[in-house]
Amino acid sequence: MGxxxxxxxxxxxxxxxxxxxxxxxxxLGVNVGQVVAKINEETKSFPGLKVPVxxxxxxxxxxxxxxxxxxxxSELIKKAAGVEKGTxxxxxxxxxxxxxxxxxxxxxxxxxxxxxxxxxxREVAGTCVSMGISIDDKDARQIxxxxxxxxxxSLLVG
Numbered sequence: 001m002g003x004x005x006x007x008x009x010x011x012x013x014x015x016x017x018x019x020x021x022x023x024x025x026x027x028l029g030v031n032v033g034q035v036v037a038k039i040n041e042e043t044k045s046f047p048g049l050k051v052p053v054x055x056x057x058x059x060x061x062x063x064x065x066x067x068x069x070x071x072x073x074s075e076l077i078k079k080a081a082g083v084e085k086g087t088x089x090x091x092x093x094x095x096x097x098x099x100x101x102x103x104x105x106x107x108x109x110x111x112x113x114x115x116x117x118x119x120x121x122r123e124v125a126g127t128c129v130s131m132g133i134s135i136d137d138k139d140a141r142q143i144x145x146x147x148x149x150x151x152x153x154s155l156l157v158g
Contacts, residue, residue, distance in 0.1 A: 006024040007055075009050050012049045052069035073127045101128070
């Protein structure tokens with residue numbers, strides 16, 4: 001029994017049989033339409049977000065499994081801020097509320113390097129810094145500092 005793995009990034013709920021999915025799966029003999037339908041079903045809760053998906057195909061039986069990952073931090077921040085892209089400059093391109101920052105961190109906790117929710121929230125705030133996204137209309141660096149000082153500890157239980 002051989003297994004082949006195809007790693008792709010798709011827009012939530014909008015995978016198609018075109019590249020990269022179709023050409024990656026067609027040589028393996030699986031029903032590409034079924035795979036695409038399953039991917040769309042599994043990713044529909046991430047509309048408008050780019051989501052990592054792993055398709056594992058048993059080359060003997062032509063059975064497949066789908067594993068959906070967590071969208072990248074930057075994608076979640078862009079959605080929360082309502083912007084198409086961040087900036088690499090000091091210009092601010094958007095703002096999110098602290099509560100959205102916490103929700104993003106909770107969703108990312110399983111893949112985060114942070115040992116606590118507080119550390120994961122700081123990681124997400126750091127991504128906001130590099131994207132030009134403010135938090136509660138404050139510079140994200142200031143929010144990072146306030147998190148470190150314990151100002152938000154009562155909100156970061158979990």
